[in-house]
Amino acid sequence: MEKILFKYIDFPEQYKIDTYIRNGGYQALSKALKEYKPEQLIEMVKKSGLRGRGGAGFPTGLKWSFVPKDSPKPKFLLCNADEGEPGTFKDRSLIEKDPHQLIEGIIISSCAIDAHRAFIYIRGEFAFGAKRLQEAIQECYQKGYLGKNILNSGFDLDLDVYRGAGAYICGEETSLMESIEGERANPRLKPPFPASVGLYKNPTVINNVETLSNVPHIVINGGEWYANLGMPKSTGTKIFSLSGHVKKPGNYELPMGVTLRELIYEHGGGIKDDRQLKAVIPGGVSTPVLTPAFLDVKMDFDSLYEAGSLLGSGATIVMDETTCMIKAAYRISKFFEHESCGKCVPCREGTRWIRQIMERIENGKGKEDDIDLLRDICTNIVAKTVCPLGDAAAVPIMSTIEKFREEYEYHIKNKKCMVDLGSRFG
């Protein structure tokens, strides 16, 4: 299959505007501004079936159509580049190696929703990516792709890079808005949704880096072309971030609906050191774990949901037979305790309790009723918090208990791991 987003990812100096233009860049912008009205762009993206690549999979065109047309308020477009879901490293690649593809997508999307100010919110750690984007934005202003009267179309847009500062919660859209507003990044209760009350209380659309990077290609080739790629309800390609115990970890752009088996064994080269596969987390640590019995599952929004997991960000973490699932779940529990913003009591207290219990099981001090206790705490977090972080913290625990209960029981009874990862550092 021909790559779309990654077609020029390793092309020398693709990050420079001249190279990007030589490879066909900014033709979509010109086409979008000259040949289409904003509502036609929205229709085209609706037709493409493009769904948000940040994790939730909400239809992009539909999200854009929620922005009130007659509002006198200024509208904003936000690019969510706060890539923080453990296992995910695709946006970093798109930003560092092909920043203009993203920026072109942002300009077109802003035009579609009539936004004249846009921000790329990038996690603080991506200092290099932020610099790349700032340089690319400078180039755009010089060429007249940003600023006043872009390509003589009458459309104005200012774009800024806004750097985060180490908070996972900012990947949640309303927390991200709080963060840009200079507040502590606590999520907002919805409704109202950002499309009507978003950044600075103005209508706002927020899309992921990968989502926006798809937009220029949809404009060039049409919504129908895109809708024919991948699966009927999960169209297009997806960048899968493959990590953990595989021979060839990395980002792979493949059609939606590729099987987990093909991803791991063909593209990833199989399990490192030819060990046996034990478990896979298919969409970042907040998605339910799968066992090898699910290797033929198709990697798309609906198929993974039916298999009892989620596509999430497409971050596929592979664990071999030496991985202690309690240790893995304990590590994940520490993450969510650290990243809980503290706004909602079930999440703030629950993530800490989960970590404490996981820690004592891991350290051989688990109690017989700890499994039931964990399930009880998890049940009391799910759907009882303002944002999805609470659910995300409960899911890995509940799913590892469901799939690897005997390992939990072994750990509690024998006060040690069933298997030993050993030191992989050499």
Add this chain to the structure above:
Amino acid sequence: MLGEVAKKKISELKGKFPENRSAILPAMHVVLEEVGYYNLDVLKQVAGLLGLSEMEVAETVSFYTYFPKEGVGKYHIQVCTNLSCMLLGAEGLLQYLQEKLNIETGETTADGLFTLTAVECLGSCGTAPVMQINQTYYENLTKAKVDKIIDDLRTRK
């Protein structure tokens, strides 16, 4: 305390956003770049330069973990210990750095050169294990690579 360059850069952030509070995080990135750490005096200065109250700046900054406080070493080593890195030896990497620098995680070497911190996912899981020193990522780490990185920084000082 903030130097003239930092003060100028922070002052320029005032009025750049629809609301002035939006300039707090950008100002703190200037602080990190120009000073390397912050303390209460720095926060007071930032508030003054942005025309915000000290409390507004402090309540926002205290939410975020990225900006190091005063006392951090010249080189801030942040080791990713999240799942993908853990699967490929992050614990061994952290242990190796502790022994090499002769400090525990969370501590700073006596000469003030290195601070060692364990952090959450750095978004570089395909090149695990990974660490970040100040603003630079170091990937696919091995003992030999870590030796070279640390030795180079020691000679550079």
